[in-house]
Amino acid sequence: MKPKKTTKKVLKGFTKNASLDKYADQPLFKDKVIKVNQILKTVGLPKT
Amino acid sequence: MIQNRYHVEFDTDLESFEFISKGPMGPISKVVRYSETNLKGVFNLGFGDKNKETGKVDDLRITNNGDSQKVLATVAATLYTFTNNYADAIIVATGSTQARTRLCRMGITTNLEAIEKDFIFYGLTNTEWEPFRKGIKYEAFCVRKKA
Numbered sequence: 001m002k003p004k005k006t007t008k009k010v011l012k013g014f015t016k017n018a019s020l021d022k023y024a025d026q027p028l029f030k031d032k033v034i035k036v037n038q039i040l041k042t043v044g045l046p047k048t
Numbered sequence: 049m050i051q052n053r054y055h056v057e058f059d060t061d062l063e064s065f066e067f068i069s070k071g072p073m074g075p076i077s078k079v080v081r082y083s084e085t086n087l088k089g090v091f092n093l094g095f096g097d098k099n100k101e102t103g104k105v106d107d108l109r110i111t112n113n114g115d116s117q118k119v120l121a122t123v124a125a126t127l128y129t130f131t132n133n134y135a136d137a138i139i140v141a142t143g144s145t146q147a148r149t150r151l152c153r154m155g156i157t158t159n160l161e162a163i164e165k166d167f168i169f170y171g172l173t174n175t176e177w178e179p180f181r182k183g184i185k186y187e188a189f190c191v192r193k194k195a
Binding site for chain 2: 008009010011013014015016017018020021023024026028029032033035036037039040041042043045046047048
């Protein structure tokens with residue numbers, strides 16, 4: 001489950017392009033996600 | 049706030065971003081994607097070039113378009129927009145190569161003064177996270193928005 005979404009706020013110079021929704025279905029940067037999952041498993045998150 | 053950056057387009061969920069780097073190598077599309085990891089609320093920040101012919105995104109390609117600072121500033125700007133919409137999100141980034149990790153560290157360092165007002169940065173050294181310090185070689189970076 002994703003974090004709670006607030007009202008959409010974007011910086012100046014940002015515009016919506018719904019054609020980019022295609023990336024949600026693509027396994028982009030899969031190796032990096034695996035790497036980060038491994039870090040999270042072994043090291044966890046920074047202590048705050 | 050970060051200045052001198054490219055115009056950015058974003059998807060409906062504000063998780064994918066695209067912009068065009070302009071330089072001596074011509075226009076090159078760059079893609080930034082925040083993908084949720086196995087840990088709820090923790091996202092990987094992925095960043096790479098889109099191949100003109102195939103449309104595939106490659107995070108190993110070296111562009112050499114002479115605009116790395118502007119590109120990194122633009123990536124940092126996506127961080128603002130992403131966390132404006134996923135306020136509690138924690139973002140982790142790793143470099144696909146040592147050179148890319150170094151570039152990532154340089155990007156944070158260069159923009160640190162502007163972005164540390166709004167974010168807390170950590171670096172991963174061996175097996176431990178520590179508050180980000182300039183000049184240290186980190187394996188990964190973690191960032192969250194200040195409350």
